[in-house]
Amino acid sequence: MEVVIGPGPELGRLAANAIEHLVRAQPDAVLGLATGSSPLAVYDELARRHAEEGLTFARVRAFMLDEYVGLAADHPERYRNVIEREIASRVDFAPSAVRGPDGLADDLVLACAAYEEAIAEVGGVDLQLLGIGTDGHIAFNEPGSSLASRTRIKTLTRQTREDNARFFGGDVDQVPQHCLTQGLATIMAARHVVLLATGRGKAEAVHQLVEGPVSAMWPATILQHHPHVTVLVDDAAASRLQLADYYRETFASKPRWQGL
């Protein structure tokens, strides 16, 4: 696990570099897209590079991490619409190149199985962007999630619904209770995981992710078993890291050709 500590915009550029490097080398790469505020700097940078530097996503396929159950098709906070707004509409993905779990399916169990199959059919995710919840969840894998889980229905914790209420006019009751989410094993199958976290609210989750014992109580800790994880954090999110100085020193002396 590589930990990079730096200012927010720099983190966005580093993640965008990794994506650009992948997409230029492999134009039909498969990206994993995350919602939430953490990846927004990355999406802004990718949109800029598309507009100004000709970075193209014309052959890229993309899979979303998760989706609320039951939000109307045109609800602005439905993750499918969020991804459309924040990135898909700003670059040149082919129509239907971006897929997400169907939170409006009549048969949600079947929809989850179909989603796993769709990811497998394209050969899996090459680079997965991730945020992290204050309780250590990734995608919507709440504490207690099976470390071997696959895409399935989950119930959101009160904490997550309160954290996300800001997107629903501050009203926690408007935040759905259920979601469909890639499982921890689904995420672990991605070939490179790039996780972004900023702000003091994420400091404990980041500490557990990087330095805590692997435990379903902090689901993100499963990433310690992944061979290629990049954790991009600002000073505030890094403030509880015991080995912060070592991570800083390591990154400062890293050969630039190595990339992330």
Ligand SMILES: N[C@@H]1[C@@H](O)[C@H](O)[C@@H](COP(=O)(O)O)O[C@@H]1O
């Ligand atoms: N399902 C999403 C997660 O994928 C995201 O990582 C988390 C953190 O969001 P933010 O980046 O806004 O703090 O929020 C939601 O719960």
